[in-house]
Amino acid sequence: MLDGAARARHAAAMKPILIRNADVFAPEPLGRQHLLLAGGRIIWMGSTDLELPPVLDVDTLDLGGRRLIPGLIDGHVHVTGGGGEAGFASRVPAPKLSRYTRAGVTTVVGLLGTDDVSRGPRELVATVNALREEGLNAFAYAGGYHLPPVTLTGAVRSDLVFIDCLLGVGELAISDHRSSQPTLDELLRIASECHVAGLMTGKAGILHLHLGDGPRGLELVRRALDETELPARVFNPTHVNRRKALFAEAIDLARRGCHVDITAFPVEDGEDAWSAEDALMRYLDSGAPPNRVTISSDAGGCLPCFDAEGRVTGMGVGESGALLESLRALLARGVALADVLPAYTRNAADLLRLGGKGRIEAGADADLVVLDEAGHACDVIIGGLLHLRDGQVVRRGMFEHDSG
Structure with a gap:
C-alpha cells in the first residue's frame, strides 16, 4: 500500500x-x-x-x-541475470531499472537460460512484478533451456493460463550442447501446450527457441512445420544470426510463417556470424515478410565462448543498450529509420500480442x-x-x- x-x-x-x-x-x-x-x-x-x-x-x-x-521492446532479457556456465561466481547480476530505460527500452520479456536450477520461475515472476512496480512494462516466458520445463503450477499450460505475466515458453534450447537434446515429439508437446494456452487466454502462446551453434540448426522446426498442424507463428527461434548458414535457414522459415529474432551481440571481423545490423538488412533485402523479424539484446545474459570440450574460455554480458547501438549503426549507413524501426517496436508487439x-x-x-x-x-x-x-x-x- x-x-x-x-x-x-x-x-x-x-x-x-x-x-x-x-x-x-x-x-x-x-x-x-x-x-x-x-x-x-x-x-x-x-x-x-x-x-x-x-x-x-x-x-x-x-x-x-x-x-x-515508440518505446523499444526487448523480447529476450535475463531479468534475474543469466550465466552460470563457469561456476556460481559466473552468475550475472540482475540489471536494474535504469539499465533498460537509459537504453530506450520500455518493455522487456524476461526468461531463464542455462541456469534454470539456482534461478527458477518464482524468482523470475517476482522480478517481473518488481519491474512493473517500478514502472517498466515487464512480461516473461515459462520454462528455460531444458526439458522438462521448470514451472510454478506443475504444467506449462496452466502456468500460461493462470499467471498473468507469462506469455509463452522460452528460451528452450535446441542445437546446443547445453540443451536437454529434445526430440521432435518433446518439442511438439511443448509447442502444442503453448498454442492451446494462447487460444485460451489471448496471449502470444509462442515457443521462444534458443539456437546454439550445432549443425542441426532449425531442422526440428522444419520437421514440426512439415509433419504437424501447429501454426508456424508458434515457433519463434532466436540468436538466428549467430551462424550465417543458420540465418539463411531462418529466412526460409520466416517465409513459411515463423517470426525470427536477431540478437544484437558483438561480432568480430571474419566471424561466421552476422551483426544485428547486417542481419536485419540481409533479411529485408531477401524479400521475406518484413513484419516477421525482431531484434532483442540478450540483456543480463552471458555471452560465452567455449572450447572443443564445452568449457568456457571467455564471457561477455548482454546489454539492452545494444538495441539502440545497432539502430544507430543502421542510420549511420544511410538506412531510413522507418524501414528498420518496426523490428525494434511494432513487430515484437504484434508477435507478443x-x-x-x-x-x-x-x-x-x-x-x-x-x-x-x-x-x-x-x-x-x-x-x-x-x-x-x-x-x-x-x-x-x-x-x-x-x-x-
Whole structure:
C-alpha cells in the first residue's frame, strides 16, 4: 500500500503531458506532430497545436523537431541475470531499472537460460512484478533451456493460463550442447501446450527457441512445420544470426510463417556470424515478410565462448543498450529509420500480442522515446511517466544509487 506522501508523488507524476513539435515515427514517418498523454495513453495526436486551459495543469515537453519513436521492446532479457556456465561466481547480476530505460527500452520479456536450477520461475515472476512496480512494462516466458520445463503450477499450460505475466515458453534450447537434446515429439508437446494456452487466454502462446551453434540448426522446426498442424507463428527461434548458414535457414522459415529474432551481440571481423545490423538488412533485402523479424539484446545474459570440450574460455554480458547501438549503426549507413524501426517496436508487439504497444497513435500506450541528433535516448516515457529527461534518469529502481 502507498502512504499519503507516496500517493501524492504518484498523482503528481501522472499529470498529463503535452508533447509539442515531435518528428514522429510511428514507426512510419508522420512528420511534425503534437501529442497529449493522459492516463498512461496517447489520447490525442495532431499537426495543429493544442491550447489547453491552465486549470488542467499539464506539463509541456517541446521537442523542437527531435525524433519521437515508440518505446523499444526487448523480447529476450535475463531479468534475474543469466550465466552460470563457469561456476556460481559466473552468475550475472540482475540489471536494474535504469539499465533498460537509459537504453530506450520500455518493455522487456524476461526468461531463464542455462541456469534454470539456482534461478527458477518464482524468482523470475517476482522480478517481473518488481519491474512493473517500478514502472517498466515487464512480461516473461515459462520454462528455460531444458526439458522438462521448470514451472510454478506443475504444467506449462496452466502456468500460461493462470499467471498473468507469462506469455509463452522460452528460451528452450535446441542445437546446443547445453540443451536437454529434445526430440521432435518433446518439442511438439511443448509447442502444442503453448498454442492451446494462447487460444485460451489471448496471449502470444509462442515457443521462444534458443539456437546454439550445432549443425542441426532449425531442422526440428522444419520437421514440426512439415509433419504437424501447429501454426508456424508458434515457433519463434532466436540468436538466428549467430551462424550465417543458420540465418539463411531462418529466412526460409520466416517465409513459411515463423517470426525470427536477431540478437544484437558483438561480432568480430571474419566471424561466421552476422551483426544485428547486417542481419536485419540481409533479411529485408531477401524479400521475406518484413513484419516477421525482431531484434532483442540478450540483456543480463552471458555471452560465452567455449572450447572443443564445452568449457568456457571467455564471457561477455548482454546489454539492452545494444538495441539502440545497432539502430544507430543502421542510420549511420544511410538506412531510413522507418524501414528498420518496426523490428525494434511494432513487430515484437504484434508477435507478443501486446495491444497498444510498439506504435504511436491515438489510443496507444504512452511508451515513447525521444532520440537526440546522434540517435541516443534523451527522453523516455513509460505509461505516461517520464523515466529519462534530457539524458538524465528521473525515476530509479528502489535499490539504485543516484550515480547508477
